[in-house]
Amino acid sequence: xxxxxxxxxxxxxxxxxxxxxxxxxxxxxxxxxxxxxxxxxxxxxxxxxxxxxxxxxxxxxxxxxxxxxxxxxxxxxxxxxxxxxxxxxxxxxxxxxxxxxxxxxxxxxxxxxxxxxxxxxxxxxxxxxxxxxxxxxxxxxxxxxxxxxxxxxxxxxxxxxxxxxxxxxxxxxxxxxxxxxxxxxxxxxxxxxxxxxxxxxxxxxxxxxxxxxxxxxxxxxxxxxxxxxxxxxxxxxxxxxxxxxxxxxxxxxxxxxxxxxxxxxxxxxxxxxxxxxxxxxxxxxxxxxxxxxxxxxxxxxxxxxxxxxxxxxxxxxxxxxxxxxxxxxxxxxxxxxxxxxxxxxxxx
Amino acid sequence: xxxxxxxxxxxxxxxxxxxxxxxxxxxxxxxxxxxxxxxxxxxxxxxxxxxxxxxxxxxxxxxxxxxxxxxxxxxxxxxxxxxxxxxxxxxxxxxxxxxxxxxxxxxxxxxxxxxxxxxxxxxxxxxxxxxxxxxxxxxxxxxxxxxxxxxxxxxxxxxxxxxxxxxxxxxxxxxxxxxxxxxxxxxxxxxxxxxxxxxxxxxxxxxxxxxxxxxxxxxxxxxxxxxxxxxxxxxxxxxxxxxxxxxxxxxxxxxxxxxxxxxxxxxxxxxxxxxxxxxxxxxxxxxxxxxxxxxxxxxxxxxxxxxxxxxxxxxxxxxxxxxxxxxxxxxxxxxxxxxxxxxxxxxx
Numbered sequence: 001x002x003x004x005x006x007x008x009x010x011x012x013x014x015x016x017x018x019x020x021x022x023x024x025x026x027x028x029x030x031x032x033x034x035x036x037x038x039x040x041x042x043x044x045x046x047x048x049x050x051x052x053x054x055x056x057x058x059x060x061x062x063x064x065x066x067x068x069x070x071x072x073x074x075x076x077x078x079x080x081x082x083x084x085x086x087x088x089x090x091x092x093x094x095x096x097x098x099x100x101x102x103x104x105x106x107x108x109x110x111x112x113x114x115x116x117x118x119x120x121x122x123x124x125x126x127x128x129x130x131x132x133x134x135x136x137x138x139x140x141x142x143x144x145x146x147x148x149x150x151x152x153x154x155x156x157x158x159x160x161x162x163x164x165x166x167x168x169x170x171x172x173x174x175x176x177x178x179x180x181x182x183x184x185x186x187x188x189x190x191x192x193x194x195x196x197x198x199x200x201x202x203x204x205x206x207x208x209x210x211x212x213x214x215x216x217x218x219x220x221x222x223x224x225x226x227x228x229x230x231x232x233x234x235x236x237x238x239x240x241x242x243x244x245x246x247x248x249x250x251x252x253x254x255x256x257x258x259x260x261x262x263x264x265x266x267x268x269x270x271x272x273x274x275x276x277x278x279x280x281x282x283x284x285x286x287x288x289x290x291x292x293x294x295x296x297x298x299x300x301x302x303x304x305x306x307x308x309x310x311x312x313x314x315x316x317x318x319x320x321x322x323x324x325x326x327x328x329x330x331x332x333x334x335x336x337x338x339x340x341x342x343x344x345x346x347x348x
Numbered sequence: 349x350x351x352x353x354x355x356x357x358x359x360x361x362x363x364x365x366x367x368x369x370x371x372x373x374x375x376x377x378x379x380x381x382x383x384x385x386x387x388x389x390x391x392x393x394x395x396x397x398x399x400x401x402x403x404x405x406x407x408x409x410x411x412x413x414x415x416x417x418x419x420x421x422x423x424x425x426x427x428x429x430x431x432x433x434x435x436x437x438x439x440x441x442x443x444x445x446x447x448x449x450x451x452x453x454x455x456x457x458x459x460x461x462x463x464x465x466x467x468x469x470x471x472x473x474x475x476x477x478x479x480x481x482x483x484x485x486x487x488x489x490x491x492x493x494x495x496x497x498x499x500x501x502x503x504x505x506x507x508x509x510x511x512x513x514x515x516x517x518x519x520x521x522x523x524x525x526x527x528x529x530x531x532x533x534x535x536x537x538x539x540x541x542x543x544x545x546x547x548x549x550x551x552x553x554x555x556x557x558x559x560x561x562x563x564x565x566x567x568x569x570x571x572x573x574x575x576x577x578x579x580x581x582x583x584x585x586x587x588x589x590x591x592x593x594x595x596x597x598x599x600x601x602x603x604x605x606x607x608x609x610x611x612x613x614x615x616x617x618x619x620x621x622x623x624x625x626x627x628x629x630x631x632x633x634x635x636x637x638x639x640x641x642x643x644x645x646x647x648x649x650x651x652x653x654x655x656x657x658x659x660x661x662x663x664x665x666x667x668x669x670x671x672x673x674x675x676x677x678x679x680x681x682x683x684x685x686x687x688x689x690x691x692x693x694x695x696x
Contacts, residue, residue: 036401036505036507037507037509040510040592041440041509041510041592042405042435042436042437042439042440042510042575042576042577043403043404043405043436043437043439043440043442043498043500043507044403044404044405045401045402045403045440045502045507046401046402046403046404047401047504048396048401048402049398050397050398053384053393053394053395053396054393054394054396054402054499055391055392055393055394056391056392056394056446056448056481056482056497056499057390057391057392057448057482058448058449058450058482058483058484058495058497059450059484060450060452060484060486060493060495061486062452062486062487062488062489062493063489064489065452065486065487065488065489066486087390088390088391089390089391091390091391092389092390092391092393094391098404100404100405100406100497101406102406102407102408102495104408104410104413104493133404134404134405134406135406136406136407136408136495138408138409138410138413138414139410139413140410140413140491140493141410141411141412141413141490141491142489142490142491143488143489143490143491145408145410145452145488145493145495147406147408147450147484147493147495149404149406149448149497150391151402151404151499152391154393156395157384159384159385159391159393161385161389162388162389162390227390228390229390244388244389
């Protein structure tokens with residue numbers, strides 16, 4: 001008689017999860033972050049105090065779509081999967097607190113590779129004081145999928161949305177963009193040989209730095225009227241703010257931050273630096289708008305904290321959209337509403 | 349000069365998400381459930397009152413691993429992806445409240461198929477009063493992956509864990525098991541022709557019914573000392589309670605619920621009904637333990653509410669494990685600690 005569940009060894013989900021997660025957070029850390037019950041039951045249990053709201057966000061990375069062996073090490077994938085979610089919480093002005101991780105694992109990812117992925121994930125968790133409290137692991141036929149849910153907290157009623165930009169305000173950016181895309185270009189071209197890519201560009205692609213501290217400063221001081229993180233590219237995120245706020249964003253080409261490494265790399269490889277800056281994704285800096293009366297205060301405070309800040313344009317009345325003008329004059333030109341596509345043909 | 353982001357139309361994540369989600373929940377529902385900000389920004393914002401804790405859980409379904417075209421319709425996949433998560437909240441005695449959905453979509457899944465998936469997902473959301481508040485959509489090279497995170501609430505300090513079973517208590521089940529596995533067997537055998545499978549078995553596999561009401565009754569009355577939902581099979585879940593509680597679970601073969609459809613189907617297809625009951629997964633009934641003094645009260649209350657309830661064994665002292673005995677006598681036999689594997693060779 002045929003038997004159900006015979007013959008094939010069980011996936012042993014708990015065994016896998018334990019191997020990848022056990023002992024990573026100590027009890028004191030979990031208690032302090034508000035974890036009443038972490039990994040191991042049907043659901044995690046969180047405690048929280050009144051006066052706060054919860055922020056939740058999910059982001060998924062798929063092999064072949066978001067990364068290849070040549071572009072990301074295993075630990076980079078884990079690090080970045082969490083970092084991209086932390087960035088979403090930063091983009092609301094919140095504090096990232098908890099993460100859940102779901103992995104779908106194909107045969108090509110053995111236990112050792114997965115452990116390195118989790119090493120990177122926990123490295124990011126530690127850096128941003130995030131407690132990993134649960135997850136799910138399944139098998140996958142062919143490609144690895146990592147889906148991370150992050151939960152954060154924010155002062156009740158204070159989360160910074162995309163929809164508050166007003167005509168007359170300034171557009172700011174908390175760091176340069178385009179570096180991650182240039183890094184990806186280099187990693188693809190060099191087939192993963194790290195010595196062929198300027199380190200800062202490779203690092204920007206593999207280990208992005210979410211702007212949590214900048215987001216908190218903006219919220220605590222009530223400076224930002226709108227805020228987004230640059231995951232799909234500056235142009236795309238600016239369009240989101242423009243549409244959500246029903247305003248036009250006028251970017252100044254000469255104000256856009258352009259790093260020396262990026263200029264040099266673009267020149268050496270026949271790429272347009274401004275296209276990288278506008279349409280390269282995954283830099284995870286913050287794009288937002290602020291009233292002009294806060295300009296000097298904001299600038300000064302970011303300087304004191306050692307955080308970069310660039311004013312890159314102005315908010316205007318008009319049909320929702322994004323335009324760019326340069327110092328040479330002429331009419332502002334419309335900026336296409338298009339996102340970032342990692343390995344699309346024709347983009348490299 | 350090569351251009352970044354040119355040539356390929358953008359994925360337009362927002363367009364997709366809008367098409368699948370817009371207008372599904374009305375404003376009154378979102379306000380009542382505590383959604384301060386739903387889909388469309390970097391993160392959703394939730395409000396909540398003190399005295400409660402939050403429960404979070406994530407579960408992922410992968411094409412080829414958890415479902416095939418023959419076994420699940422598109423809307424069933426959406427329904428079940430959410431239902432399996434709702435079940436995790438039920439298994440803590442909590443109230444499911446919010447869901448985030450991440451889909452990785454291969455070329456074989458066009459917009460029409462995805463819409464049907466979301467139809468099923470929202471049908472489940474409505475049934476369990478869950479607000480879908482966010483998500484992520486990416487492309488996938490080959491196989492669809494659906495990952496759902498559910499957030500629930502529970503009275504502070506009251507969540508029912510796996511670790512509270514004590515010697516002398518009774519083991520209960522809130523419904524029969526094995527039906528979903530038998531349904532899957534029939535669907536595979538009939539290559540998706542629904543008329544070849546007893547409807548109740550196909551339904552059990554495609555549209556499981558999480559035991560939220562039962563979980564709440566158990567928590568509100570303080571009846572359950574431990575609780576699990578049967579996702580990986582009765583044997584596997586019983587092992588989890590046994591190990592977490594450091595007890596032995598002794599199941600009585602003659603007490604296990606065995607539906608007429610399941611018996612008939614097993615007989616007709618040369619399957620062992622008891623193996624289906626023990627090792628078939630995804631029935632999403634609750635398995636738990638309760639003190640004997642609550643036995644009649646519990647039974648009576650479930651009867652009043654029209655909810656099924658079966659006592660299936662006892663908790664004993666001893667090395668953590670699961671055994672089963674039958675009325676014919678003889679020594680109890682150990683039950684293997686093995687999980688459910690959908691399409692593993694040799695299981696059908």
